[in-house]
Amino acid sequence: MVVIAIAGATRAFAISAPDADAILQRAFDNYRAGSSTTSVGMTVHRQDWERHFDLKAWTRGQDDALVRFVAPAKDAGNATLKLGRDTWVFNPKLNQVIKLPASMMSQSWMGSDFSYNDLAKSNDIITEYTHRLLATEQAGGHTVWTIEAVPKPGAPVVWGKIVLKIRDDDVVAEETFFDQDMKPARRMQTDKIATLGDRPYPVTMTMHPLDAPDQWTRVDTSDGHFNVKVPEYFFTLSNLQNPRP
Amino acid sequence: MLLALAWRNLWRRPQRTLLSLLSMAIAAALLVFMLSFQLGVYGVMKESTLRIFDGYAQFQPDGYAADPGLDRTIAHPEALLEDAVRIHGVTTAAPRVNGFAILANGERSYGASVIGVDPVRERQVSSIAATIRDGRYLDPTDADTAVLGASLARDLQVAVGGKVTLLGAARDGSVAADVLHVVGIYRSGIPDLDRSILEMPLSRAQDTFAMSGRASTIALVGPSLGGDRALPALGAIARGNRVSLLDWGALEPGLRDALTLKYVTTSLLYLTLVAVVAFIILNTLLMSVLERTREFGMLLAVGMKPRLIGRMVWLELLTLALAGCTIGLAIGAGAALWFQHHGIAYPGLGELLEQFGLPPRLYPTLTPLSALLGPGAILLAITLGGIVPYLRVAHLTAASAMRGA
Numbered sequence: 001m002v003v004i005a006i007a008g009a010t011r012a013f014a015i016s017a018p019d020a021d022a023i024l025q026r027a028f029d030n031y032r033a034g035s036s037t038t039s040v041g042m043t044v045h046r047q048d049w050e051r052h053f054d055l056k057a058w059t060r061g062q063d064d065a066l067v068r069f070v071a072p073a074k075d076a077g078n079a080t081l082k083l084g085r086d087t088w089v090f091n092p093k094l095n096q097v098i099k100l101p102a103s104m105m106s107q108s109w110m111g112s113d114f115s116y117n118d119l120a121k122s123n124d125i126i127t128e129y130t131h132r133l134l135a136t137e138q139a140g141g142h143t144v145w146t147i148e149a150v151p152k153p154g155a156p157v158v159w160g161k162i163v164l165k166i167r168d169d170d171v172v173a174e175e176t177f178f179d180q181d182m183k184p185a186r187r188m189q190t191d192k193i194a195t196l197g198d199r200p201y202p203v204t205m206t207m208h209p210l211d212a213p214d215q216w217t218r219v220d221t222s223d224g225h226f227n228v229k230v231p232e233y234f235f236t237l238s239n240l241q242n243p244r245p
Numbered sequence: 246m247l248l249a250l251a252w253r254n255l256w257r258r259p260q261r262t263l264l265s266l267l268s269m270a271i272a273a274a275l276l277v278f279m280l281s282f283q284l285g286v287y288g289v290m291k292e293s294t295l296r297i298f299d300g301y302a303q304f305q306p307d308g309y310a311a312d313p314g315l316d317r318t319i320a321h322p323e324a325l326l327e328d329a330v331r332i333h334g335v336t337t338a339a340p341r342v343n344g345f346a347i348l349a350n351g352e353r354s355y356g357a358s359v360i361g362v363d364p365v366r367e368r369q370v371s372s373i374a375a376t377i378r379d380g381r382y383l384d385p386t387d388a389d390t391a392v393l394g395a396s397l398a399r400d401l402q403v404a405v406g407g408k409v410t411l412l413g414a415a416r417d418g419s420v421a422a423d424v425l426h427v428v429g430i431y432r433s434g435i436p437d438l439d440r441s442i443l444e445m446p447l448s449r450a451q452d453t454f455a456m457s458g459r460a461s462t463i464a465l466v467g468p469s470l471g472g473d474r475a476l477p478a479l480g481a482i483a484r485g486n487r488v489s490l491l492d493w494g495a496l497e498p499g500l501r502d503a504l505t506l507k508y509v510t511t512s513l514l515y516l517t518l519v520a521v522v523a524f525i526i527l528n529t530l531l532m533s534v535l536e537r538t539r540e541f542g543m544l545l546a547v548g549m550k551p552r553l554i555g556r557m558v559w560l561e562l563l564t565l566a567l568a569g570c571t572i573g574l575a576i577g578a579g580a581a582l583w584f585q586h587h588g589i590a591y592p593g594l595g596e597l598l599e600q601f602g603l604p605p606r607l608y609p610t611l612t613p614l615s616a617l618l619g620p621g622a623i624l625l626a627i628t629l630g631g632i633v634p635y636l637r638v639a640h641l642t643a644a645s646a647m648r649g650a
Contacts, residue, residue, distance in 0.1 A: 044418050046316065046418070048316070049418065051417070051418045051419070074419055075419060091412055091420060093420075093422045094412065094423075096349070096410055098347055098349040098354050098410065098412055099352065101347065101354050101355050103355065103356040104347050104354075104356040107345070107356070107413075107414070110420065111414045111415070111418030111419065111420075112418075
């Protein structure tokens with residue numbers, strides 16, 4: 001009885017005075033876990049055309065990731081490997097691994113509305129920003145926290161600030177990126193949340209550049225396994241170029 | 246009658262008149278020559294900057310300047326090219342595909358602009374072909390070749406005969422990947438260009454970046470484009486094809502602002518020169534008027550109207566100014582023309598200009614504007630200033646004037 005009461009009290013306390021850092025860290029852990037293997041469909045929409053890719057992604061910890069395109073045939077085999085702060089790309093036509101120069105990191109990744117930075121600096125939001133809880137509201141049966149992330153002084157980041165809406169089941173519902181003039185530049189919207197593997201997961205997310213209304217990139221995650229050990233050799237340059245089964 | 250009187254009056258004091266003439270002539274000659282020289286030098290500056298890469302004007306897809314990207318293209322560049330070169334004053338129109346890619350050589354990789362060019366036309370538009378330091382420029386028969394800037398080549402540690410891997414995004418969202426053979430390395434003298442631009446054959450670039458038949462920009466040059474006479478016709482073509490025409494100022498706003506600033510600062514200098522000369526001449530004339538008060542009194546006494554005397558004095562001034570300015574104009578224009586023919590050598594400048602594919606000497610440019618502006622300003626200043634002695638004389642009365650002085 002007492003234990004439940006205390007537990008209830010701490011829980012109530014946790015909700016009444018939630019810590020922005022902790023909310024964000026939990027959401028990040030939920031998304032990436034200790035390791036993850038996901039199958040993703042990516043749709044790039046432009047005014048004149050739309051392209052669809054299928055890709056597989058593996059992550060290890062907070063820093064390492066491998067993404068491999070499996071369809072369409074024209075793009076299959078292209079792969080991106082991120083280790084720490086370094087990023088390499090493999091192109092099957094060239095049959096060559098190229099390390100991305102720092103100057104290219106803000107370029108579009110595979111023609112999408114994501115940049116290489118989005119891959120390489122995915123955990124910057126945790127390490128390079130300070131976080132502040134702006135609002136707490138109820139929506140769709142969940143508590144939704146609005147958190148403002150402002151770059152630490154001198155942090156090597158491109159955004160002026162980032163504002164996130166995070167649900168109490170640790171799913172990011174919306175993420176708005178502001179440029180250095182504090183104007184909203186792009187918004188990542190979670191369109192669908194479902195159970196993936198063992199957890200609630202944003203299975204459909206769309207990135208909208210706010211200066212181009214006809215343009216977006218949607219990411220549909222169809223299959224996911226979390227905290228399943230990914231072999232160490234996956235995150236190597238030789239595996240990037242010559243994938244082992 | 247009055248003019249004859251004025252002319253005779255001037256030569257009553259030949260020494261003073263000659264000195265006045267000389268000061269005006271020198272000032273006018275200086276103004277003519279300096280302005281011509283300035284026009285010539287600025288012309289060279291403009292040309293040397295624009296001829297490196299931009300061209301004198303460009304056709305671009307609407308909105309390209311603010312947000313260049315492969316999704317903004319000119320769909321049918323050939324029609325535009327033909328229309329453009331038909332305009333009097335346009336010699337060459339060069340289509341380009343402007344991509345952006347990672348260039349890699351082994352472990353080394355850098356981001357750079359990849360420009361697809363028509364080798365024959367590009368050679369006439371941009372001086373990059375003339376600044377090849379190693380190897381050769383692109384040939385019309387080339388397929389998988391590239392020329393790149395010296396700094397970029399050094400960064401990539403690639404030399405003529407080597408290979409460069411290109412990886413970027415194509416227009417349709419697919420991966421643009423290619424391997425190119427380096428045939429030439431240029432040194433344009435502009436660090437930014439030497440570090441950031443690789444040129445490859447247009448058709449290959451169109452394939453690589455999924456731009457088949459399309460162009461990103463069309464660069465235009467021609468002898469009289471600099472004089473902006475062809476621009477209205479080009480603007481009409483641009484509107485008809487729903488693309489934008491950017492003149493040199495829009496292509497190089499920094500250069501335009503710098504030149505405007507220089508014109509403003511030097512015109513202050515010229516203004517000072519005009520003012521000083523005008524005051525010297527007016528002062529001299531006012532002195533002579535004061536000296537001649539008794540004489541004017543006499544003229545009044547024999548029945549000449551004060552206004553007529555005033556006009557005579559003014560005419561003296563005008564004749565003097567006209568003569569001085571004409572002499573100055575002749576000297577200044579003569580010097581400008583002579584140097585326009587022979588050029589002015591400036592130590593150290595020759596090599597720099599030759600690097601840009603330009604003649605190694607500076608040439609003044611004598612135009613109607615540069616010839617007439619300075620003398621005209623002096624003439625105007627003196628004519629207006631002449632009101633002072635005129636008023637003074639016009640208010641004289643016979644009695645006081647004869648008593649005075």
